[in-house]
Amino acid sequence: MMKIANLLKTSLATLLLTSGLAQAKELRLSHQWSTKDVRHQVAQMVADEVESAGVDLEIRIFPSKSLLKPKEQYKPLSHGLLDMTVFPLSYAGGQRPAYNLTLMPGLVKNHDHAVRLSKSPFMDELQRQMAEDDVMVLVHGYLAGGFVGKDRCITRPEDVSSLQTRAAGKSFEQMLVGAGASIASMASSEIYSAMQTGILDAANTSSASFVSYRIFEQVKCYTPASDIALWFLYQPLLMNKSTFEGLNDAQQSTLLNAAEKAEAFYLEEAKKQDENSVEVFQEAGVEIAQMTPADFEAWRALAKETSYKKFVSDVEGGQELLDLALAVQ
Numbered sequence: 001m002m003k004i005a006n007l008l009k010t011s012l013a014t015l016l017l018t019s020g021l022a023q024a025k026e027l028r029l030s031h032q033w034s035t036k037d038v039r040h041q042v043a044q045m046v047a048d049e050v051e052s053a054g055v056d057l058e059i060r061i062f063p064s065k066s067l068l069k070p071k072e073q074y075k076p077l078s079h080g081l082l083d084m085t086v087f088p089l090s091y092a093g094g095q096r097p098a099y100n101l102t103l104m105p106g107l108v109k110n111h112d113h114a115v116r117l118s119k120s121p122f123m124d125e126l127q128r129q130m131a132e133d134d135v136m137v138l139v140h141g142y143l144a145g146g147f148v149g150k151d152r153c154i155t156r157p158e159d160v161s162s163l164q165t166r167a168a169g170k171s172f173e174q175m176l177v178g179a180g181a182s183i184a185s186m187a188s189s190e191i192y193s194a195m196q197t198g199i200l201d202a203a204n205t206s207s208a209s210f211v212s213y214r215i216f217e218q219v220k221c222y223t224p225a226s227d228i229a230l231w232f233l234y235q236p237l238l239m240n241k242s243t244f245e246g247l248n249d250a251q252q253s254t255l256l257n258a259a260e261k262a263e264a265f266y267l268e269e270a271k272k273q274d275e276n277s278v279e280v281f282q283e284a285g286v287e288i289a290q291m292t293p294a295d296f297e298a299w300r301a302l303a304k305e306t307s308y309k310k311f312v313s314d315v316e317g318g319q320e321l322l323d324l325a326l327a328v329q
Helices: 002-023 038-053 074-078 097-103 111-118 121-132 170-178 188-196 207-212 241-245 249-283 293-305 307-314 318-326
Strands: 025-030 057-062 084-086 135-139 142-149 164-166 202-206 221-223 231-234 237-240
Touching (some): 038 057, 038 084, 038 135, 038 237, 057 249, 074 084, 074 237, 097 121, 097 307, 097 318, 111 121, 111 142, 111 249, 121 318, 135 249, 142 207, 142 249, 164 188, 170 293, 170 307, 188 202, 202 207, 202 231, 207 249, 221 249, 237 241, 293 307, 307 318
Parallel strands (some): 164 202
Antiparallel strands (some): 084 237, 135 237, 142 231
C-alpha cells in the first residue's frame, strides 16, 4: 500500500508540473528597428515586466527585421501567425485605407495632443477596425519629425517652392507638391547621400532619423518638432486579439500593467528625442528655425486642399473619420 501511495504522489506531482508547463506561453514580437531604438526599448520594457511577474508568460523579441520585413507584419499578426509587433500603422494602409490617417500632415500638433487623440473617438474607430482584423493596441505611441533645408529654412509652404524634396509618406508628398515642391521618393537612410550629391534640397522625416543618419552634416537649417510640429507618425505596439484573449487572467493583467508603464515611457522618450535632435544640430552649427502657430495653420490649410481631400475621396467613411480626428483639440 505504501508503494502505491508513493506512486500516486509521484504521479500527481508530475501531473501538476506538466500542467504548469503547459500553461507557460511564449509570444513572438517582431519589429524593424535596432536594439538601441526607443521602439525596441518599449517592447523590451513590456517583455521584462512580464518576465519579472512570474505568470508563465515570455515575450521573445525579433528586432532589426530579423523575422519579417518591415511592411509585412500586419497580415501575419491578424492571422495569428505573429503575436505582437511595434508597427507604423500607416504601413497597413493598403489593407485598411483608414490607417493612412495616422500619417497625415497637421493632424497632430504636439505630443500631448497625440495623447488626447489616442484616447478619443477617432482612435476608438481605428481600434474597431483593427478588431475586425483580430488586432488590438497594447501601447499607443507617436513619434514626431521636422524639416531640413540644404540652403534655407523651411517653416511655411512657400519655403519649399521649387525645391527637390523628400517626404515621409504619400500624404506629405501630396501636400508638398501642392506647395510647389518636386518630390524625390527614397528611404530616410538615403537622405544623406542625396543631399551630398545635390539630388535633394530639403527633407522631412523623424527626429531620430535626422540624428542617426547624421543629416546635420549636410544642411544649413533644421525645423524641429517642438510645441508645434507638422509630422507625426502613429507607431503602436500591437497584439493579436485572440492570442491576448487566450491568456489567463493573471497573464492578461500583467501584460496590460506592463503596457501602461511602457506607454508612459514611450511618451517621455519621444519628447526627449525631439529635444536631443535640436542639441545635436546646434552643436553641428546648423541654424534652428521654429514653426509658429500661423505657419502650422498655413500648412494645414494646404493639406485640406491636397492630402485631406485625396483621403476623403479615396476612403469610404473618410470624411467622418477625418472629422473625428480634427475634433480633438
